[in-house]
Structure formats: structure tokens, C-alpha cells
Amino acid sequence: xxxxxxxxxxxxxxxxxxxxxxxxxxxxxxxxxxxxxxxxxxxxxxxxxxxxxxxxxxxxxxxxxxxxxxxxxxxxxxxxxxxxxxxxxxxxxxxxxxxxxxxxxxxxxxxxxxxxxxxxxxxxxxxxxxxxxxxxxxxxxxxxxxxxxxxxxxxxxxxxxxxxxxxxxxxxxxxxxxxxxxxxxxxxxxxxxxxxxxxxxxxxxxxxxxxxxxxxxxxxxxxxxxxxxxxxxxxxxxxxxxxxxxxxxxxxxxxxxxxxxxxxxxxxxxxxxxxxxxxxxxxxxxxxxxxxxxxxxxxxxxxxxxxxxxxxxxxxxxxxxxxxxxxxxxxxxxxxxxxxxxxxxxxxx
Amino acid sequence: xxxxxxxxxxxxxxxxxxxxxxxxxxxxxxxxxxxxxxxxxxxxxxxxxxxxxxxxxxxxxxxxxxxxxxxxxxxxxxxxxxxxxxxxxxxxxxxxxxxxxxxxxxxxxxxxxxxxxxxxxxxxxxxxxxxxxxxxxxxxxxxxxxxxxxxxxxxxxxxxxxxxxxxxxxxxxxxxxxxxxxxxxxxxxxxxxxxxxxxxxxxxxxxxxxxxxxxxxxxxxxxxxxxxxxxxxxxxxxxxxxxxxxxxxxxxxxxxxxxxxxxxxxxxxxxxxxxxxxxxxxxxxxxxxxxxxxxxxxxxxxxxxxxxxxxxxxxxxxxxxxxxxxxxxxxxxxxxxxxxxxxxxxxxxxxxxxxxxxxxxxxxxxxxxxxxxxxxxxxxxxxxxxxxxxxxxxxxxxxxxxxxxxxxxxxxxxxxxxxxxxxxxxxxxxxxxxxxxxxxxxxxxxxxxxxxxxxxxxxxxxxxxxxxxxxxxxxxxxxxxxxxxxxxxxxxxxxxxxxxxxxxxxxxxxxxxxxxxxxxxxxxxxxxxxxxxxxxxxxxxxxxxxxxxxxxxxxxxxxxxxxxxxxxxxxxxxxxxxxxxxxxxxxxxxxxxxxxxxxxxxxxxxxxxxxxxxxxxxxxxxxxxxxxxxxx
Numbered sequence: 005x006x007x008x009x010x011x012x013x014x015x016x017x018x019x020x021x022x023x024x025x026x027x028x029x030x031x032x033x034x035x036x037x038x039x040x041x042x043x044x045x046x047x048x049x050x051x052x053x054x055x056x057x058x059x060x061x062x063x064x065x066x067x068x069x070x071x072x073x074x075x076x077x078x079x080x081x082x083x084x085x086x087x088x089x090x091x092x093x094x095x096x097x098x099x100x101x102x103x104x105x106x107x108x109x110x111x112x113x114x115x116x117x118x119x120x121x122x123x124x125x126x127x128x129x130x131x132x133x134x135x136x137x138x139x140x141x142x143x144x145x146x147x148x149x150x151x152x153x154x155x156x157x158x159x160x161x162x163x164x165x166x167x168x169x170x171x172x173x174x175x176x177x178x179x180x181x182x183x184x185x186x187x188x189x190x191x192x193x194x195x196x197x198x199x200x201x202x203x204x205x206x207x208x209x210x211x212x213x214x215x216x217x218x219x220x221x222x223x224x225x226x227x228x229x230x231x232x233x234x235x236x237x238x239x240x241x242x243x244x245x246x247x248x249x250x251x252x253x254x255x256x257x258x259x260x261x262x263x264x265x266x267x268x269x270x271x272x273x274x275x276x277x278x279x280x281x282x283x284x285x286x287x288x289x290x291x292x293x294x295x296x297x298x299x300x301x302x303x304x305x306x307x308x309x310x311x312x313x314x315x316x317x318x319x320x321x322x323x324x325x326x327x328x329x330x331x332x333x334x335x336x337x338x339x340x341x342x343x344x345x346x347x348x349x350x351x352x353x
Numbered sequence: 354x355x356x357x358x359x360x361x362x363x364x365x366x367x368x369x370x371x372x373x374x375x376x377x378x379x380x381x382x383x384x385x386x387x388x389x390x391x392x393x394x395x396x397x398x399x400x401x402x403x404x405x406x407x408x409x410x411x412x413x414x415x416x417x418x419x420x421x422x423x424x425x426x427x428x429x430x431x432x433x434x435x436x437x438x439x440x441x442x443x444x445x446x447x448x449x450x451x452x453x454x455x456x457x458x459x460x461x462x463x464x465x466x467x468x469x470x471x472x473x474x475x476x477x478x479x480x481x482x483x484x485x486x487x488x489x490x491x492x493x494x495x496x497x498x499x500x501x502x503x504x505x506x507x508x509x510x511x512x513x514x515x516x517x518x519x520x521x522x523x524x525x526x527x528x529x530x531x532x533x534x535x536x537x538x539x540x541x542x543x544x545x546x547x548x549x550x551x552x553x554x555x556x557x558x559x560x561x562x563x564x565x566x567x568x569x570x571x572x573x574x575x576x577x578x579x580x581x582x583x584x585x586x587x588x589x590x591x592x593x594x595x596x597x598x599x600x601x602x603x604x605x606x607x608x609x610x611x612x613x614x615x616x617x618x619x620x621x622x623x624x625x626x627x628x629x630x631x632x633x634x635x636x637x638x639x640x641x642x643x644x645x646x647x648x649x650x651x652x653x654x655x656x657x658x659x660x661x662x663x664x665x666x667x668x669x670x671x672x673x674x675x676x677x678x679x680x681x682x683x684x685x686x687x688x689x690x691x692x693x694x695x696x697x698x699x700x701x702x703x704x705x706x707x708x709x710x711x712x713x714x715x716x717x718x719x720x721x722x723x724x725x726x727x728x729x730x731x732x733x734x735x736x737x738x739x740x741x742x743x744x745x746x747x748x749x750x751x752x753x754x755x756x757x758x759x760x761x762x763x764x765x766x767x768x769x770x771x772x773x774x775x776x777x778x779x780x781x782x783x784x785x786x787x788x789x790x791x792x793x794x795x796x797x798x799x800x801x802x803x804x805x806x807x808x809x810x811x812x813x814x815x816x817x818x819x820x821x822x823x824x825x826x827x828x829x830x831x832x833x834x835x836x837x838x839x840x841x842x843x844x845x846x847x848x849x850x851x852x853x854x855x856x857x858x859x860x861x862x863x864x865x866x867x868x869x870x871x872x873x874x875x876x877x878x879x880x881x882x883x884x885x886x887x888x889x890x891x892x893x894x895x896x897x898x899x900x901x902x903x904x905x906x907x908x909x910x911x912x913x914x915x916x917x918x919x920x921x922x923x924x925x926x927x928x929x930x931x932x933x934x935x936x937x938x939x940x941x942x943x944x945x946x947x948x949x950x951x952x953x954x955x956x957x958x959x960x961x962x963x964x965x966x967x968x969x970x971x972x973x974x975x976x977x978x979x980x981x982x983x984x985x
Contacts (some may be wrong), residue, residue: 287373
């Protein structure tokens with residue numbers, strides 16, 4: 005809990021700097037944080053049994069909405085991700101970030117662990133359907149997060165190592181198929197740019213180069229809050245959203261980064277601890293998956309900003325500016341809290 | 354549910370398994386975190402100096418510079434689309450001490466609406482304080498002068514100029530020339546998809562309609578770059594390098610704007626359109642749709658009130674009637690059908706029949722009536738075209754059959770896009786058995802064929818298609834493609850574009866073609882010709898065909914009375930023609946909605962336009978002669 009608040013504070017300070025000291029931006033972010041916190045606390049009060057029961061319906065509704073997006077979706081920024089319900093527009097893919105691990109955890113925990121090969125296959129199918137639907141939108145970042153959230157459940161459930169190796173091999177065999185048949189031109193471009201950013205310094209390699217300059221020039225101590233030239237002079241694109249880590253690194257340096265990563269590690273360790281002490285298999289798997297997916301956010305975002313991974317649209321959790329992913333993340337933590345507190349209640353009885 | 358005993362036993366095993374897996378996951382997390390940290394350490398410590406230098410060197414910004422849009426001229430070198438400077442009032446918030454007071458005194462000096470001020474304040478929130486924000490666009494010359502006189506009182510306020518499109522001929526050319534307007538989200542998306550957004554980085558407007566839209570790639574040009582050095586606060590200190598933009602291509606159109614203006618004058622208040630083509634090349638001499646509207650409003654953002662008016666007007670000014678209006682071609686296609694009959698051998702030059710005004714088939718009660726109730730008497734193919742006899746063509750269509758009609762008329766371009774360099778075009782409809790089955794799920798009836806014989810039934814064509822088909826007739830099967838673009842101006846010289854053409858129609862007997870053309874001459878010069886009165890005493894020799902298209906079908910045994918019918922249900926008047934007969938220069942197609950008879954309404958307008966064309970040509974020759982005299 006303390007960790008989360010610390011992260012949000014870091015986020016607000018960095019957004020303030022990255023967004024050109026715009027208080028209106030901060031105001032909107034605080035409102036979003038407030039809404040997300042309310043969602044978290046409400047979800048923390050819901051009994052675990054309820055989560056277990058609604059998993060399948062939640063999942064089915066999510067899939068239907070994804071199909072809805074495919075057919076009636078609203079275009080935004082060149083991708084079809086939004087569903088317009090008249091009064092509100094939202095991304096069903098966000099729902100799936102929670103629905104997929106819940107569904108797989110529910111399905112796998114019906115039988116004893118470790119799961120049978122057949123159940124694992126079915127589990128994979130539960131993961132694959134939404135992943136492909138979202139990849140088609142196209143939203144590579146989210147589909148990656150959803151795929152990993154489902155796979156973590158299977159891994160934590162004790163899927164045998166042989167199978168893990170096999171799946172790994174299949175996945176790498178699938179990569180060229182993706183490249184030639186599924187990926188759009190701009191996605192290929194991103195990967196090519198990642199491999200050689202200097203090839204097109206004013207075009208698509210620009211993000212990565214400028215971001216690395218920002219991080220590198222920050223040095224050990226950083227340039228100081230509001231002093232980062234890269235971000236203040238607007239050389240950095242997407243400063244307050246996906247590339248906020250570069251702003252943070254420039255202004256707070258390696259020390260700042262170590263502090264930030266320590267907070268993330270603390271949250272992940274606590275999350276896994278909650279998972280281990282949870283009362284039953286469903287809770288364990290769900291809590292573990294939520295925690296590890298949180299880590300994937302961190303890893304993919306920092307990896308892409310620092311040039312280790314290609315650019316996919318994944319925000320830095322709880323720090324980046326933006327509403328939808330914030331709500332989903334804190335909703336996940338709400339479930340985590342529910343698992344943690346209700347365990348304690350039971351053990352006292 | 355599994356038995357409880359097993360569940361409990363498994364619970365420990367499960368917990369252990371899960372703990373093991375969690376531990377492995379924890380190790381993986383730590384390992385990956387270490388990977389991140391080591392990479393960041395590499396960037397921030399090992400290569401810190403390198404990046405530090407690059408960050409300091411990052412004082413150079415590359416700013417895009419918009420190219421000037423290519424100019425558009427008519428065939429005689431008259432400027433149709435130009436770039437004019439427009440002025441906007443820009444305010445840089447940082448340089449102003451008391452913003453409210455400044456805005457208030459600006460408002461008292463110039464006419465500034467509250468909306469402008471609201472927009473300005475909204476924009477101010479989103480931009481950095483040292484960047485200028487425009488407070489008012491499109492200052493009038495007077496406003497520019499007034500402000501210039503008081504500029505010393507307003508530090509941080511300046512007038513900026515940029516070039517914007519202007520169309521001096523306004524509504525006369527809207528449908529063909531089109532217009533440019535501000536690049537919107539949809540345009541941006543298209544540019545992104547085409548990978549062309551960088552080229553439009555500094556561009557304000559994009560072609561939205563007509564030639565401006567179709568030839569956008571030609572007219573736009575390529576973006577230039579300005580490399581500027583900025584200080585640590587982001588202000589431009591000096592320009593280091595300038596890569597000038599490549600201006601858009603200046604182009605010349607086949608249009609003759611004087612002819613276009615005359616057509617607009619002739620059409621007056623009607624709902625109508627006229628197409629004039631170069632009879633040999635298919636070049637578009639004029640293409641006008643009435644009513645029209647002023648494109649200049651769109652360039653600077655049309656007000657929603659004005660736009661809604663255009664959108665909701667029952668006269669539908671936004672539609673290009675010449676290329677999108679789909680009308681029954683009526684009798685204007687009788688020459689084409691006669692030719693099909695002759696070439697197929699269904700009739701010959703001497704085939705005669707007696708028209709009593711009522712065409713009937715054996716065992717069919719329906720009567721197809723001629724437009725002259727008592728008929729035309731004894732007619733052959735030539736006379737049938739001249740007097741526009743329906744009876745003859747009912748019978749011809751019956752014997753040709755829909756398949757042959759469809760085949761021949763498709764050769765003339767009916768039911769297909771003409772290939773003109775405009776995106777706003779309809780393909781009309783050349784009906785066939787397959788089409789009717791697919792569209793209405795009904796078989797083709799013989800009655801349908803008979804109506805097709807006089808260009809009615811399901812047959813629709815655009816005025817441009819009709820003009821194109823007449824070109825094919827007079828060129829004896831050579832098929833031209835209507836083209837607006839005439840050439841590009843390179844180093845002051847006009848380089849003509851190659852004129853497109855299609856594979857010629859196969860000619861079986863050239864005498865058949867000659868007969869059909871002679872019949873079109875007879876429409877004007879024979880005593881019984883339907884356009885004789887309209888074209889009496891022209892100084893040039895022209896040929897043509899009238900058409901009167903029913904908009905609503907008339908019940909059996911009911912006569913057509915224009916006075917009694919709702920204005921919108923009155924007949925469309927059509928005319929196609931060309932001149933001079935011996936060596937055609939110009940092909941014309943006129944379509945007047947709900948105007949009445951083709952001979953009485955459309956033909957006189959065609960005549961006036963042709964009169965103007967030849968008179969103007971005479972004057973130009975005279976002018977040329979006198980100027981060469983002076984030179985001598």
C-alpha cells in the first residue's frame with residue numbers, strides 16, 4: 005500500500021515536469037488516481053468466492069466485447085480498440101487483463117495441481133483467443149500483457165518443465181509466421197528500428213535515440229527535477245505517457261532509478277508473499293499472476309525506453325499519465341488486497 | 354467436487370508446488386531487474402559522457418517548411434487557383450505583462466469575437482509560454498493596417514503571414530476544380546497509412562474535392578527543412594541550414610474558363626449540368642454543375658450554418674451533376690442503338706416500318722406508345738433518329754435483345770466509370786439480365802428490353818458518360834478518356850500530358866457509322882428534325898440528338914401534361930451534340946432536370962454555348978491576326 009502511494013507520488017512529480025508544469029494535467033491525473041483508488045478499495049471488500057464464481061461470465065462478456073470492437077469499434081490513433089457505449093468509451097482489452105488470469109486460475113484450480121496436459125491446452129486456448137483478438141486491433145503491448153498474465157497462471161500451477169520447453173520452442177517457431185502474416189507494416193518497422201535505431205534518426209528511430217540520450221545524460225545523480233533538457237526542450241516524444249521513465253532517469257539519475265526499482269521490487273515481493281499464503285489454489289494463482297503481470301509492465305516499459313526491447317505501447321505502471329490502465333492496475337491490487345485480508349479473517353476463525 | 358480427504362492431502366502438495374514456482378518466478382524477476390539495472394548502469398555511467406555530449410549537442414532542431422502549392426491554369430493560361438497571403442494575429446504569452454489588459458485593448462482596436470478569445474485561452478493551456486498562439490485568423494487588409502500602426506503598443510503581439518488558396522472564379526469551377534481545406538483527422542490517418550505524414554508536417558491544407566483532390570500528389574510538392582539552433586530555453590537563436598521545400602507542380606487544365614462562365618450564365622437558376630469535351634482528345638473543355646457554391650468558404654473553414662444550408666438544400670448543390678447525376682439517357686442514345694442494330698444486321702439502312710403511335714407485341718396486352726400519339730408514319734433508321742421515333746426503337750430493341758444491347762452499349766462506356774481525373778464520379782447503370790437478378794431477384798422481362806430501346810427502364814447514365822459515348826461515335830470507334838489535366842508547367846514551358854485512350858470499338862461497316870452521324874446532322878437540318886428550330890441559322894454546322902426523359906412513369910392511357918405535374922416530376926431535358934460536323938472540335942452534353950422537352954429546352958442552351966464557343970474562337974483568331982500585323 006505504501007509502495008503504491010510512493011509510486012503515485014513519483015508519477016505526479018514526473019508528469020508535472022514532463023508536461024511542461026501544467027497543473028491541469030496533474031489535476032486530471034489526481035482525479036483518475038482517486039477514481040482508481042475507490043475501485044481498488046471496493047474490489048478489496050468483495051468476497052473471494054464471488055470472484056471465483058463470476059470468473060467465467062466475466063471472461064465471456066469480455067470476449068463478446070472484444071468481438072464487438074472488431075465489428076463496431078471506434079478508431080482511435082489508427083487502431084480499433086474502443087467500444088462506444090453511448091455514454092462512455094472504453095477498451096474491452098483492459099477488462100481482459102483481469103478476466104484472463106481469473107478465468108485460467110478458476111479453470112485450472114478446479115482440479116488438483118499440477119494440471120493435466122489437456123487442461124493446460126485448454127488453458128492456453130483461453131489465453132490465445134483474447135490475445136489474438138487484441139493483437140488484431142492492433143495492440144501488441146496489451147496482447148503481450150494478457151498472454152503473459154495467462155501463461156503465468158499455468159506456470160505457477162506447476163506446468164511441467166518439458167511442456168514449458170515445448171511451448172517455448174513453438175513460440176519461437178511462430179515468430180516468423182507472425183512476421184510475415186500477422187504484423188502490420190508499422191509494427192515491422194518498429195522492430196526494425198529497434199534493431200538499428202540509427203538507421204532513421206529523424207523518423208521512427210527518433211524515439212529510441214532521444215530516450216537513450218535522456219537516460220544516459222542523466223548520469224548517476226541526474227540533472228535535477230524540472231532540469232532535464234531533453235524533456236523540457238521537447239526532444240523527447242510521449243514524455244508524460246509511455247516514455248516517462250526517460251524523463252525520470254534524466255532528472256533523477258541512477259540513484260533515482262534504483263530507488264524506483266526498489267519500490268517496484270518491494271511491491272512484487274509483497275504480492276508473491278500474499279500469493280504464497282493465500283487460502284486456496286484459485287487465490288494463489290490469481291494473486292501470483294497479477295503480481296507477475298505487474299512486473300511485466302515494469303520490465304517491458306523500462307526495457308523499451310532504454311532500448312532493450314522494441315517499442316510497444318506499455319505504460320510504466322502507476323507512474324505514466326493515463327486513465328484506463330491505471331484503473332485496471334489498481335483493480336488488480338484491489339483483488340490482491342481482498343485475497344490478503346480475507347485469508348487473515350479465515351485464519352482467525 | 355473431489356472428496357474432502359484428497360483435497361486436504363493435496364492442499365499441502367499444491368502449496369509446496371506453488372511455493373517452489375513462486376520462488377523460481379521471484380528469481381526470474383530479480384534476474385531481469387538486474388538486467389535492466391545493468392543496462393541502465395551502462396547507459397548512465399559507462400556511456401554517460403557520450404550521451405552528455407549528445408544531449409548538449411541536442412540544441413539543434415529541425416523544423417519542417419511547407420512547400421507552396423502548385424498553381425492551376427486553364428488552357429489559355431488564365432489562373433484558376435492561386436496562393437494568397439493571409440494574416441493572423443499571433444500572441445506570445447511569455448512576452449506580455451498583463452495579458453487581460455492586452456486582450457482587452459486588442460479587442461477594442463480590432464474586431465475580436467469572444468469565441469476567438471476562448472479558443473486562445475484554451476490553446477494557451479496546452480502550449481509552452483514562449484510559443485506564439487494565434488488569436489485571430491484571416492485579418493482583413495484594413496485590420497492589418499490598423500494593427501501595424503499601433504504595433505509598438507503591443508510587445509509580444511505580431512502579425513504572421515502564410516499562403517492560403519484562393520479561387521478567383523468562385524462557384525463557376527467548384528465541382529471540377531474542387532478546393533483545399535484544413536487537414537483533418539481523417540486526412541492525417543490516410544497520410545499516415547500512406548507513410549506520407551512527414552511530407553505534410555508543415556502543410557496546412559489538403560485537396561478535398563475535384564482536381565485539387567485528384568492531383569494532390571502533383572500539386573503538393575515536397576516539404577523542406579530548416580535546421581535551427583535553440584538555446585537552453587528552447588528559443589530559436591539562428592538558422593544553421595535551410596533545405597528549401599520543392600514547390601508543388603504548376604498545372605494546366607483542358608478547361609476553358611470563359612466557356613465555363615458562359616455555361617454558368619446559361620444555366621442560370623436551373624438544376625442542370627453541361628459537359629463539353631474536345632471531340633478528338635476527350636480533353637474536358639468545360640464541366641459545370643448547377644447550382645454551385647463558392648469554394649473559398651471551405652478554404653478557411655466554412656461556418657456550420659452555411660454548410661448545413663448546402664447540405665440540406667433540396668437542389669443538392671454539393672453533388673456534381675455532370676459526373677454524379679445519373680439520368681435515364683432517353684432518346685440521346687438512339688444513334689448508338691441504331692448503330693448496334695446496323696452492325697449486328699438486325700436492321701439495314703433501308704429497313705422501313707410503319708409507326709402508328711402504338712407498339713404492340715403478339716399476345717401482350719401492354720401498349721408502348723410513341724411520343725407522337727398518332728405516330729410518325731413510314732420510317733427508316735435515319736428518319737427515326739431525326740424525328741426521334743420511339744416505335745422504330747421499340748422494335749429494334751425487341752429484335753436486338755438485352756444481351757446484345759448491353760454488349761454494344763458497354764463498348765460505348767455505359768455502366769462504367771469514364772476514367773476522368775475526378776474521384777467524384779458515378780458509374781450509372783447499364784442493365785442486364787444478371788444485374789436485374791442480383792438487384793431485384795427478378796428475371797428480365799421482354800418489356801424491360803423494349804423500354805431500354807428508348808433509353809428508359811433501368812438504364813441510367815451521367816452527362817459525362819453521354820459526352821464520352823458521342824466522342825466514340827464521331828471518332829468512328831476510337832475511344833477517348835475525358836481528361837481534365839492538360840499538362841505540367843516545367844521551366845515556363847507547358848509539357849502536355851499524354852491523352853489517355855481505350856482500345857477502339859470494332860467497326861464492321863463504316864457506312865453504318867456514317868449513316869448514324871448523318872442522321873444526327875438531320876436532327877438539325879432536316880425539316881422534321883427535333884432540334885431544327887433550336888439550331889436555326891447557326892454560322893457553323895453541328896449535329897446532335899435530343900432526349901426527353903420521364904422521371905416518373907405514366908400510367909397506360911394517361912397523357913403527359915407538364916402543367917398538371919409537380920415541378921420535380923417533370924421530364925428531364927437532354928441534348929448531346931458536336932460541331933463542326935465535318936471536322937468535330939467540341940462535343941457537348943446538356944442535362945436539365947425537370948425542364949421539359951429536350952428539343953425545346955436543352956437544345957437551345959446547347960446552341961447558345963456552341964455559339965459562344967465559335968464566336969470566342971473567331972475573336973481569338975482575329976486578335977492573333979491583328980497582333981501579328983502589328984509585329985510586322
